[in-house]
Amino acid sequence: MPKVNIVKKSTDTDMTPFVDVAFLILSFFIMATKFKPAEAVPITTPNSVSSQKLPENDAVLISIDKDDKVYFSIMAKNDPQIAVDIIKGAAQARNIPVSDAQAKNYFPGDMIGVPFNKLGAFLAMSNDDKKKYVQEGIPVKDSANNELYYWIAATRTAFAGKPLKYLIKGDNVSKFPAFQAVIEALKKNDEQKYNLVTMPEGAPEGSELWRERNQ
Amino acid sequence: MTPMVDLGFLLITFFIFTATMSSPTTMDLNMPKDNKNEEDQTKVKQSGALTIMVGKDNNLFYYEGELAPDGSNFQSTNFKEIRSAIIKKKKQVEASYVTDAACEAKARQEGKNPADCRQKDFFVLIKPTEEANYKNVIDLLDEMTINKVARYALIDPFDTEKDLITASQGSAPAAAPPAQ
Numbered sequence: 001m002p003k004v005n006i007v008k009k010s011t012d013t014d015m016t017p018f019v020d021v022a023f024l025i026l027s028f029f030i031m032a033t034k035f036k037p038a039e040a041v042p043i044t045t046p047n048s049v050s051s052q053k054l055p056e057n058d059a060v061l062i063s064i065d066k067d068d069k070v071y072f073s074i075m076a077k078n079d080p081q082i083a084v085d086i087i088k089g090a091a092q093a094r095n096i097p098v099s100d101a102q103a104k105n106y107f108p109g110d111m112i113g114v115p116f117n118k119l120g121a122f123l124a125m126s127n128d129d130k131k132k133y134v135q136e137g138i139p140v141k142d143s144a145n146n147e148l149y150y151w152i153a154a155t156r157t158a159f160a161g162k163p164l165k166y167l168i169k170g171d172n173v174s175k176f177p178a179f180q181a182v183i184e185a186l187k188k189n190d191e192q193k194y195n196l197v198t199m200p201e202g203a204p205e206g207s208e209l210w211r212e213r214n215q
Numbered sequence: 216m217t218p219m220v221d222l223g224f225l226l227i228t229f230f231i232f233t234a235t236m237s238s239p240t241t242m243d244l245n246m247p248k249d250n251k252n253e254e255d256q257t258k259v260k261q262s263g264a265l266t267i268m269v270g271k272d273n274n275l276f277y278y279e280g281e282l283a284p285d286g287s288n289f290q291s292t293n294f295k296e297i298r299s300a301i302i303k304k305k306k307q308v309e310a311s312y313v314t315d316a317a318c319e320a321k322a323r324q325e326g327k328n329p330a331d332c333r334q335k336d337f338f339v340l341i342k343p344t345e346e347a348n349y350k351n352v353i354d355l356l357d358e359m360t361i362n363k364v365a366r367y368a369l370i371d372p373f374d375t376e377k378d379l380i381t382a383s384q385g386s387a388p389a390a391a392p393p394a395q
Binding site: 019047 | 216223226231241244347360
């Protein structure tokens with residue numbers, strides 16, 4: 001009888017290529033990740049087909065959260081003096097005393113959402129306290145006392161002669177009147193061009209834009 | 216090697232979850248100046264106008280041209296169907312286009328596509344009511360980009376329109392009754 005020779009193979013598989021791939025993916029994600037800056041107020045923006053990039057400098061951001069509260073932030077990381085000028089200018093227009101030290105305590109990108117009478121106290125808070133503090137939003141509803149108007153007027157003065165963009169970031173469920181009040185404050189300052197912050201989305205298949213992009 | 220691989224995968228999962236792949240984009244919005252002067256105001260041809268109103272609960276309403284006194288051309292729709300209404304109206308305006316040499320010459324001079332002159336009479340008026348969501352408004356503005364509508368404006372609805380919206384929202388079945 002011939003002998004059947006069964007080759008016994010080891011049950012261990014060579015894991016090396018697998019691990020190689022895993023670490024390749026790992027390094028990709030480490031490099032591609034850009035951490036979300038911690039947001040004091042979470043805002044879910046709508047989607048749009050627009051592909052313009054969001055400017056990170058020389059801009060002011062007006063945010064509307066889901067409860068229709070309005071916040072103002074200054075995006076000028078490369079020139080901190082501008083933020084100080086804006087804060088002092090806006091406060092001065094309303095005769096609210098804000099010291100240099102308080103204004104310097106503002107970190108570019110922070111959201112200000114307090115009426116002017118609470119501004120000094122809010123700016124004086126430590127960073128941790130600021131995050132915990134529930135802001136009531138900048139009053140905009142009453143068109144005679146639209147405080148955002150003064151913020152934008154001060155911004156225009158501080159940025160005079162420099163490029164400046166107005167970013168508006170609204171939450172999906174915020175109501176239209178809040179957005180309208182923001183536009184009203186900008187219009188009063190003779191500002192007609194804005195950039196709305198959205199998340200990217202593909203053009204729907206078959207639409208005219210889709211045909212143009214796929215040509 | 217196993218502990219190292221474990222750690223590797225743990226890190227992969229962590230980075231996958233924290234990754235923000237798509238960075239936010241911006242879309243342009245240009246508002247007109249508030250002109251008190253009648254002569255400076257933009258005139259819109261009735262035949263090429265399409266008015267879209269946004270009510271509550273993502274409801275849309277639209278009419279073509281001028282609103283009939285009895286409200287007979289006032290129609291209710293939703294975000295899924297509004298695109299076909301816009302395209303239909305745009306095609307209709309383009310079909311009735313009479314060659315406008317001045318407009319086409321101007322477009323060529325400015326480096327624009329002269330074919331855009333075909334829709335020069337087409338104007339979409341977006342009128343969000345106070346119950347409209349911010350998302351609704353952005354979606355409609357986005358719809359203008361998607362369908363390449365060159366001229367549109369964001370304005371307040373008239374009182375008659377508001378009344379019609381309230382009436383049709385009241386009479387329409389509020390929401391689908393819950394399944395038994």
